[in-house]
Amino acid sequence: MAADPTPEKRTALDWVEANAASLSEDHMTIWHMHEPSWREYRSAAWYVERLRAEGFEVEAGSAGMPTAFCATWSQGSGGPTIGCYAEYDAVTGSSQDPVPYRKPRDGVHPGAAGHTDPHSALGLGGLTGALAMKAAMEQHGIAGRIKFFGEPAEKMCGSKPIHASHGYYDDLDAAISFHPTSLPALSNTVIWETHCGCYWSKVYTFTSPDPETWGSAGERRGAQNSHAVARAPAAMDALCLMYTTTKYTKENMLPHRGSWTLNEAILNGGFATADNLPPRFSQIQFAWRCPSVEMAEAIEHVLDNNAKHVAGLTHCEVSSDWVTKTRPGLANNALAEITYGNFEIVGPPKFPEEAKEFGREMIRNLGYDAPAEPFAALLEQLVDPREGERQLREQLPSWQKNYTSDDYTDYTWHAPTVRLYVGRAALINPAPGVKVPHWCHCALGGLPAAMDPMFLTAGKVIALTGLELMTDPAALARCRAEFEERTGGGIGGSKWLPPLLGKNFPAPIHYPWPEYVETVRGTEWVLPTPPAA
Template identity: 60%
Template sequence: MTDPTPPSPAKRAALDWMDANEAALSRDHMTIWNLHEPSWREYKSCAWYVARLRAEGFEVEEGSAGMPTAFCARWSNGPGPVLGGYAEYDAIPGRSQAPVPCRQPREGVSRFAAGHTDPHSALGIGSFAGFLAAKHAMETQGLTGTLKFFGEPAEKMCGSKPVHAAHGYYDDLDAAISFHPHSFAALANSCFWDTHSAPYWSRIYTFECPDPETWGRINSGQGGSGSSGVQHGHSAARAPGAIDAVCLMYTSSKYMKEAMLPHTGSWSLNEFIPVAGMAAADNLAPNIGQIQYSLRAPTLAMCEQVFAVLDRNAEHCAAMSHCTVASAWITKTRPGLPNHAMAEITYRNLELVGAPRWSEEAKVFGREIQTGLGLVPMDDPFLPEIQRLVPPQEGEKSFRAQLPPWQVNLAADDYVDYTWHAPTVRLYVGRPTLAPPEPGFRYPEWTRHAMGGVPACIDPMWATAGRVIGATLVDLLSKPALLERAQAEFRERTGGGIGGSTWVAPLLPKDFQAPVDYRWPEYVTTARGEGWTIP
């Protein structure tokens, strides 16, 4: 798959732009890393991207598809392909970590505050850098076409991309690039081939107890509360209420979990309780409670089956606890659709750029972590896999070795919604990961989170991605045959493109309103100053 030809003048212009701007982009990355805002609450991070993109000449729609922390930016240099990509910038609650070689929350915030884990701060800057590099090449080398760059909030909830897709934002794309820091060591610097991410569905159930006084309305006159004429709320039987409903839902669904799906394949179901209570006194029934279920499963049919069980459980739990129940989707994604042509184009540019390389400064930080953990520091503390390339077909073999033959999708990420609207590549680049001292050893998660805030450690990853993305965009703009091959494959896989016989439409309705008004974790400002709040 190696392309022996030297870079074209346009591609050289994109790569040179990256060289000239890498230091400034490193500072930009730290700006987003230091904001560390959680899903649906990335106000400052989104505003930073909007301002920067406008300064670069993009037309930017803020709040795209009704999402306050999303955007859609567009820059055109004349007629030609419309190429898409995106930034993510949400951080994860409970993962506050300072950029130091020991477990230490960031200074000045709660240890339960959010922190970048993947990190999306670098994911966003890497993609942003690639699009700016391509824009520079277009301006200086006369390439025509349109760059469409999205701000995609709440990726950890697979939140925004299904909403953008449902509202039609991807329908005019000719191709798209999805970049992510590596998640699989065997595929650290590569592109997905056949096995793409699986569907991710999430639903929230809201239990309410609107009429607690009707519980036990028919009484026996015993115990001082019936016909005796002595009636008092403290001595009456209290309605179970919404906390009981949530507890019943939680436990009954745990009991039912092993009966939801066959014991084969890779799937997971997790829950989150954003609200439990709202009762101001011990004799009042808690009037509202919520529980969110999030499922990763290989097929849409499996998702339907699990939520049919959960819906039944919710109805029964509401009836037992004297509550009503309402359900609402948080997200519904589709399974990822491969595109070999896009993977090959992108991987050739990864070969041109090469795998990330880490400096002695980065290695010193890695050794300090190892020493602090009581390990013997290594000359090169970083995992060998993140420093070499893996052809997509070889990475695919690693996936297939651990999956049953019928399972063609694994894990979850909402980039999959791009794949049903345009030929899309999923690019992986190795993020800083420490080498284990022995097989089976696992480093604490904070080690990766800390390295995400150390420029010497994290910059090689996003800078490599930026170069690959910029070069790939140039190829798609300057070599029509490459783009046509990718689009022909897309049409074949979808039975004719968008609306084709095997095309899967967005799973959310066209008028879907993003779930931004729930009590998600966030930073708040009160008379006491800025603080972190957990529902």
């Protein structure tokens, strides 16, 4: 049975209820910006302005990332520093209006970005928690500091390893990570032991600086036209070979055990503007998810080897640069217990009839009969962390310590960190063997009735957990003791894993990541907006 909230926790809960309507509007503001990784200019600026108006000191562009920030607010002398954060990047190819049928947004290319998880609500959950915590600290005279981060490019696991590399997490006493649930059986809970694993990503650049030295490329005699001589394979062929060679060697990268994935994205395809000239420049990005650093290194070795041989075949030079390297997550059972206890006080989200009818209408528009309950019952139920751990471990081999990936894991090596999951409105499959289309998730992400219960619940749990750590030194001491034990002495301890990108790693902001641009035609997605039908 949940304990009654303390006076300071009651103040935080009341603050959230009193500000729920305006917070809902804030969420929709971010949702409608839908800016992708590393290019969240308007979204980051909104948070910076909002936090400054709330009395936070804000460093914009933290760690050299133009769309990141670090905001702090403190009261009194001493007291712990509690960290939480916002994410706000959208995902390319996910454009969708908040309507119960498939409809990409007007005014941008259908392949433009949209919020999927959605990070718009993830960010507002973190902001809600920070502001409710601050309100209670002010009313009850609680000493302490809130450190609230703006974390761009989460879909590339981009910013948190860089913030860690620059030392931004070193002064945290504890951190709270919230995510809308992506694991149905773990809808309203905290991770007990099996945290996310590694996400590594690298860009390979192929250049052909001297294509005329290839074979007969420079040998012209008499009336021989340059269009008719052999040309160097060059950068386009290098890109294609890197793509296909990696596909062919994927099965040889790791033994067939454990869960891991490898995916790619073409950033530059050759820049050819004449059919007879060899493309000089191409880039391809690879990203891989796996449980351990050792597995990640094995994949990297094969990729590097492939790139070296491909460059030799195509008369190219090759270079590679990291986008990100995350560490596998480190558990903290003490903080998980504290957070779940506060989740029991708050209770799971409850979705109103408006959200459920929207879900039924989507199912009907997919051509199926709509059930009375379009969302899974688990989305409105708490799951004990130990039971969630049991269900998660059922699908994993005993040796595997981490599962899937997310860059919050870099917080876990600098302070006791909890991973909070809150149920988000998501359709059940409409029929056996039928999967819910991606656009349905994106549409629900823009419906306040579907998102508000989830992110407001998260904000309450974050606030209550932060307040407990600030007002109960013994509770925080338990979390810190476990962190010290697991790291062999804290930061720099015998079992501590330092940032994998090294010290002061420069943000990979210079690559041609998709974005919204201003042209003479107005604001456009990187792909031109097609004419209206």
